[in-house]
Amino acid sequence: MLLRRGDGVLVPLDIRRWREPAGGGDLGVLRRCTGSVLDVGCGPGRIVRALASSGRNAMGIDVCPSAVAHTISWGAHAVVRSVFEHVPREGAWATALLLDGNVGIGGDVAGLLRRVASIVRPGGLLLAEAAPDDVDERHLVQVVDALGRSAPFTWASAGAAALARHGRSTGWTPTEEWTSAGRVFLALRRTAAGGAAPARPSAARPPGPRAAVSWTCPWPPGAVRAT
Numbered sequence: 295m296l297l298r299r300g301d302g303v304l305v306p307l308d309i310r311r312w313r314e315p316a317g318g319g320d321l322g323v324l325r326r327c328t329g330s331v332l333d334v335g336c337g338p339g340r341i342v343r344a345l346a347s348s349g350r351n352a353m354g355i356d357v358c359p360s361a362v363a364h365t366i367s368w369g370a371h372a373v374v375r376s377v378f379e380h381v382p383r384e385g386a387w388a389t390a391l392l393l394d395g396n397v398g399i400g401g402d403v404a405g406l407l408r409r410v411a412s413i414v415r416p417g418g419l420l421l422a423e424a425a426p427d428d429v430d431e432r433h434l435v436q437v438v439d440a441l442g443r444s445a446p447f448t449w450a451s452a453g454a455a456a457l458a459r460h461g462r463s464t465g466w467t468p469t470e471e472w473t474s475a476g477r478v479f480l481a482l483r484r485t486a487a488g489g490a491a492p493a494r495p496s497a498a499r500p501p502g503p504r505a506a507v508s509w510t511c512p513w514p515p516g517a518v519r520a521t
């Protein structure tokens with residue numbers, strides 16, 4: 295399964311790793327989680343499952359019902375929800391996660407970080423995975439598999455420097471950067487005042503065209519609609 299960018303570049307999606315138990319670079323993320331943890335774009339739930347099995351208070355959100363069903367089948371807690379809609383315990387989460395390219399959700403990294411700042415509590419933590427390259431990009435993309443292509447939607451990509459910069463402008467202080475198993479991660483601490491929260495989260499939409507919120511479920515593989 296691939297992400298096909300508007301400029302023709304094909305980016306492989308690591309679906310196999312997402313479906314496996316947490317391991318490799320995930321472990322450093324799991325170690326750094328504190329308090330209650332919200333995994334934004336949890337997919338089939340390997341991180342929520344790992345946290346739950348070690349007795350942590352964790353929940354995943356994802357727009358893809360089959361991914362959430364998979365997470366729940368592992369005995370972990372998850373709800374079908376967009377990060378741009380109201381989430382349970384909004385403003386109280388101690389840690390939020392944006393892994394596996396999920397800083398790209400909505401196609402606007404700063405908009406997403408501002409939104410996540412309104413979901414965690416003041417002083418809360420964001421553990422985010424950066425792109426391995428020094429990029430700060432936004433693309434119209436399609437998920438492509440053997441059956442066809444999804445509708446186009448907007449996705450973003452940010453390397454560590456860009457992610458730190460977007461964080462600083464949206465109510466976060468970068469506190470740590472580390473690399474593990476070829477993956478690059480940042481820890482950011484929400485400043486006491488936090489980011490500028492949207493006035494009505496339940497009605498909030500990311501900036502840009504409406505296609506920005508569209509993501510065709512890649513779970514199970516083969517679920518991409520032909521267009």
Ligand SMILES: C[S@@+](CC[C@H](N)C(=O)[O-])C[C@H]1O[C@@H](n2cnc3c(N)ncnc32)[C@H](O)[C@@H]1O
Pocket residue numbers: 312313334335336337338339340341355356357358361375376377378393394395396399400507509511
């Ligand atoms: C790159 S995959 C991440 C995989 C996931 N972290 C895992 O371990 O399987 C992106 C995920 O974000 C979800 N997603 C896309 N837009 C979203 C949104 N607005 N709110 C919440 N989840 C979203 C997708 O359904 C997909 O599961």
